[in-house]
Amino acid sequence: MAGGSAFIAFLAVRLGRTNLSDHFRRRQAGDTLLLEQRRQAVVGPSGSCGLVCYDLDGRELWRHPLPVVETDGGFGSGxxxxxxxxxxxLNRDQARNSSLLAVNLETGRKAWETARPEARTSYGTPIVWANNGSKEVVMPGALLLKGYDLTTGEERWSVSRVAHVACTTPVLGDGLLFFAAWGPGKGDSPWPSWKDFADKYDKNGDGSITPDELEPAMRGFYKAIDSDHDGRVTEKDFELLASYTAKGENALIAVKPGGRGEITDSHAAWKANRGLPYVSSPVFYQGRIYLIKDGGMVSCFDAKNGTPFYTQERLGAIGSYHASPVAADGRIYAASLDGKVTVFKAGGERPEVLHQTEFHERIAATPALVGPRLYVRTQTKLYAFGK
Ligand SMILES: [Ca+2]
Ligand SMILES: [Ca+2]
Structure with missing residues (x-):
């Protein structure tokens, strides 16, 4: 399985007789529960406010409550x-007091917590990387990708010149680590000018915009725009946002193992800037990296050297992509947020679409491949496909 862990489907099947499944069904976010098969336990993030561990009969084994994350976007952590x-x-990056947290799987007690004072909100899931034989946690953050010692939480390396927004999860393949991140506000998606923004929203003309002047749908982003957190959006906030955005570089990077300290240049294998995903993570499959960019465009690179096989080819399924693509049996599966799943052939010089299915409701969670089955979780339903 690739493209992010997504055992939710398997769990829901196993736990279908318990009240746990109701709990899962109500959840709308794209975050995913994890199954630890050795102990037959399930650990889930509970509304961004902690960890809860259950056995496979739905009995709670422990819980580790945490303050609700305060994200820049005003929504929970994904x-x-x-x-x-x-x-x-657990990634605890948020607007303030970010950290990387490790708790003991048996007891739920804190094992270590490493402060990340430099980190703002990020939404990706950390991964483990056996980096030249020593196990590290790789944390996909805004502006910085970092590696930490798995046992102690001590920071080991850092890569800069990545995007100022991090929604994705790194992936591994062919001995390299790949991280693709894209943030709005630059390139073909610039921030609006302060003048245009104020003309539209500053209804009382006092030179600042308060939450009540915004459309309800935009109020969740108020904290992200109000850069100095004084409760008013002004031209100064736009300048701060622009300078923060300028520090990032939207990129897909490949990192070589063996680095310590600042390794941005020393351990870069290659880099690409086209076809970047916003929320969906890359998938590594048969020596290639696949990216799904919002709008339904797929790009494919040679994992060893970054040579593109194709970039930004249309899948015929427009819209946003929050679920990550997954790969199996010579195929790549990509689910759009609007609920269209596209299956295309892996390899080749262009993406050959084999099949498309419309599920008629939102798909935010990454489909799960478990043995010969493919599970797809939509807003209200769980589907299983197999031979
Ligand atoms: Ca105003
Ligand atoms: Ca402000």
Whole structure:
């Protein structure tokens, strides 16, 4: 399986007789529960406010409550917990007091927590990387991608010149680590000018915009725009946002193992800037990296050297993509947020679409491949496909 852990479907099937499934069904976010098969336990993030561990009969084994994350976007964190050995790792990047947290899988007690004072909100899920034989947690953050010692939480390396927004999860393949991130406000998606924004929203003409002057749908983003957190959006906030955005570089990067300290240049294998995904993570499959860009465009690169086989080819399924693509049996599966799943052939010089299915409701969670089955979780339903 690739493209992010997505055991939710498997769990819901296994737990279908318990009240847990109701709990899962009500959830709308794209975050995912993890199954630890050795202990037959399930660990889930509960509304961004902590970790809860259940056994496979739905009995609660422990819980580790946490303050609700305060994200820049005003919505919850989309991250999933990561189980690594006897630890459960959780991304706690938020507007203030960001950290990377590890709790003991047996007890739910904190094992270590590393402060990330430089980090703002991020939404991706950390992964484990056996980096030249030593196990690390790779944390996809805004502006910085970092590696930490799995056992102690100590920072080991750092890569800069990545996007100022991090929604994706890194992937591994062919001995390299790949991280693709894109943030709005630059390139073909510039921020509006302060003048245009104020003309539209500053209804009382006092030179600042208060939440009540925004459309309800935009109010969730108020904290992200109000850069100095004084409760009013002004030209100064736009300048701060522009300078923060300018620090990032929207890119797909390949990182070589063996680095310590600042390794942005020393351990870069290659880099690409086209076809970047916003929320969906890359998938590595048969020596290639696939990216799904919002709008329904797929790009495919040689994992070893970054040579593109094709870039930004249309899949015929427009819209946003929050679920990550997954790959199996010579095929790539991509689910749009609007609920269209496209199956295309892996390899080749262009994406050959084999099949498209309309599910008629939102798909935010990454489909799960478990043995010969493909599970797709939509807003209200769970589907299983197989031979
Ligand atoms: Ca105003
Ligand atoms: Ca402000």
């Amino acid at each position: 991250t999933s917990p990561l189980i690594a050995g006897n630890l459960v790792i």
